[in-house]
Amino acid sequence: MNKILENKYPYLTNFFETAISQNRLFHSLILYGSNNYIQYAMALELARKLNCLEDGNTDCQCQNCRWIRENKHPAVMTISKIDNKTDSSKTVISEDQINMVLDTLVNSSDYHRVFIFCDAEIKQLKSEEMTIYQEFKTTGYFPPQENSEDKIWYPSGINTACFSTVAANAMLKSIEEPSSKVTFIFLTNNKDDLLQTIVSRSQAFSVPDSKTINYEVSAFEKYFASYPKFNKETALDFAQCLLNYQNDNNLEPKYVIDCVQYYLTQLAKTNSSNSVLMNIIYKDIEKTQNSKKMLDAYIKEQTVYEELGFYFVKR
Numbered sequence: 001m002n003k004i005l006e007n008k009y010p011y012l013t014n015f016f017e018t019a020i021s022q023n024r025l026f027h028s029l030i031l032y033g034s035n036n037y038i039q040y041a042m043a044l045e046l047a048r049k050l051n052c053l054e055d056g057n058t059d060c061q062c063q064n065c066r067w068i069r070e071n072k073h074p075a076v077m078t079i080s081k082i083d084n085k086t087d088s089s090k091t092v093i094s095e096d097q098i099n100m101v102l103d104t105l106v107n108s109s110d111y112h113r114v115f116i117f118c119d120a121e122i123k124q125l126k127s128e129e130m131t132i133y134q135e136f137k138t139t140g141y142f143p144p145q146e147n148s149e150d151k152i153w154y155p156s157g158i159n160t161a162c163f164s165t166v167a168a169n170a171m172l173k174s175i176e177e178p179s180s181k182v183t184f185i186f187l188t189n190n191k192d193d194l195l196q197t198i199v200s201r202s203q204a205f206s207v208p209d210s211k212t213i214n215y216e217v218s219a220f221e222k223y224f225a226s227y228p229k230f231n232k233e234t235a236l237d238f239a240q241c242l243l244n245y246q247n248d249n250n251l252e253p254k255y256v257i258d259c260v261q262y263y264l265t266q267l268a269k270t271n272s273s274n275s276v277l278m279n280i281i282y283k284d285i286e287k288t289q290n291s292k293k294m295l296d297a298y299i300k301e302q303t304v305y306e307e308l309g310f311y312f313v314k315r
């Protein structure tokens, strides 16, 4: 994965690498948070991993990797109110654009097609936007449109104003019954800015902001000493340990789950050649995704941690 993304979002890049290597990445992904350029770079990087003709390495120079970094690949399309337009609408992703997307899926392709949905404008960048844009440019990643020096293409989060219910609804069938080798990626500031029917059919990932986050795993590492076996007696201790860790350090419960997820994705990285173990690790990672959904549904964190502990014992 791109080094900037690997440094800033190790658990996300680990997760995606694992999911792609297991051929288990969802067909519809939502990346949400306030830094839309980071999300955009993450989406491009996923497209590159999905299309690389070699081993997906960060520095790979195969044709697909080069084209995707330069944003010139025919199968990787940005869909916004100013990108890949098929009609004269200027303020929305139109139904016509969605039909164009769906039409391209009729024919099979050797490529893994990736459609990145976002809002975008060509504008004068604020200094922090310019920094992130330049940072990715130095690693060879370009936006979908050529820029003049003072006005630059920059993404923002999609919402119901620029992606209407009608246009979003036209997507639903393809998200529900996707053709093989296609991935839809929606960039948004907040999941609530997207049609609920899309959210419920997608896997959603928080991309917090651009600062580096450290995932501290030492508090609970010992419970995984005989992984993938997980001791029944220790399931409750594990849950209590997560709760103490949260309370002692005044942490968000989701961050605590992120730490567990990060730990599992590190395990995946070091065990990538063991397909049986990878299968278990991947299911466990999916389970942590589910733990975050439970937290979203306001289920008490103690219940969520206990449920996770007992899942490790039972599976």
Ligand SMILES: [Zn+2]
Pocket: 051, 052, 053, 054, 055, 056, 057, 060, 061, 062, 063, 064, 065
């Ligand atoms: Zn490549």
